[in-house]
Amino acid sequence: MSSGGNRNRGARWSAAAWVTGVLAALVALPLSAAGRLPQRVATHWGDGGQPDGSLPRWAVPLFPALIWAVLVLVLALLTRRTTPPARPWFGATLLFTGVLLTGAQAAIVHANLDRADWAEADGVGAAVALTVGAALLAGLLGLLVGRRGTTAAAAPAGGPVLDVPVGERFVWLSWTTNPWLQLTAAVFGLAAAAGAIAAAGGLIDAPWAAIAPLALVAAAVLGCSSVQARVTPEGLEVAFGPAGWPVRRWPVQDIESARVEQRTPAQVGGWGYRLSGLGTTVMLRRGECLVVHPRTGAEFAVSVDDAERGAALLNTLAAQRADG
Known part of the structure; x- marks a missing residue:
């Protein structure tokens, strides 16, 4: 599906922005405070909360930036040698380590700020605890998002009108990003x-x-900025954002019909989640939209690729439900 290519491009751009942002923060934070830091900067604290290790001021931006660059390079090389199911761990590692390094850098700078000697630096216990918690949360979020992105979708064979045997299990999945x-x-x-x-x-x-x-x-x-439409024997599910939340669902019994319709941002009032005389439209790119006509309430449209197959499946399911 072409939507998979859009999603991969979005993931690559997001990863590039994250890598660049973390690197910039690691370097810019100590450099912007260089005039308020001692010649040697406390970078390690003992069990008693007192500083017991230091680095030259010039090394404070260089050392974590080097760790980050090596990690990114290793993950980039591993990505080319692994299968997609393993790759969510790479995104989780990038998020966890990026938050951890950035938080640690901020804590180090804050503890050394306006101190004449590194041995006079403040403690960092509370800052480290908050940083580790935030890093774990970021890593977990990255893992969940990555696993969602590698969910297999088996679309049934056939043309615009699909003959799906009653009770057959299938999943149709389409994704669009802006x-x-x-x-x-x-x-x-x-x-x-x-x-x-x-x-x-x-x-x-x-x-x-x-x-x-x-x-x-x-x-x-x-x-x-992104949306995923999913059709199963239970009905239609539309999930928003990289985390797949929030989610709107239409059970098969609530769907009267589905169709494909060409829509533009000008028709629905702009980009994103729009309300207009046409009902609700999730407009992420102009062109074909999967339009659902529910038994009650306004129509709902979402701009996804392969909308014709999704509409055909929903119509087949609705007909089977009516015959049953």
Whole structure:
């Protein structure tokens, strides 16, 4: 399916943005605070919470950036040698390590800020605990998203009108992404992350009144930047965003008919999740949409590839339900 290619491109762009953003944060955070850091910077703390190890100031941005670069290179090489079911672990590793390194860098800078000697650095216990928790959560999210992306979809053979025997199990799956919406979400997300990291490093007062709206906009746009439509013998399921949440479902008994229709953003009022005189449309690219006419309520349309096969399956299921 061509939607798989769109999804792969979106995943590659997302990974590239994450790798670049983490690298920039690891380097920029200590460099921007260089005038407020001692010549040697505390980078390790003992069991008593006191600093017991240090690095030259010039090495503070270099060392974690080198670790990050080596990890990315190793994962990139492994990706070419593994099967798709193993690859969700690579995304989870990137997210976990990126959050861990960035959080640790922010904690180190904050602890050493305005200290004359590295031995006078503050403790980092609470910051480390928060960082590890955030990294584990990010890694788990990456694993869930990656596994969802490698779910196998077995589409039945046939043409626009499908003859599906009653009781036969099948799955039709189609995915669409909008790279411009993903880019918009990345811009807002990186702006929010930059403010949060700078605040965590003690470089600025925490401007949460500005950071929170940026983060909310990033999450909302990201949730509308991709969609997955799935038809099973139970009906239609439409999942939003890379995490597949939220989800809208239509049981077979609630569907009167389905069809394919050509729609444009101008017809439905723009991009994303739109409400108009045509009903609800998830508009991520112009062109063919799978349109569901429920027995009650407004029509629902989603712009996905191979919509004709999805509509044919839904119509077959609805007819079988009516005959039964």
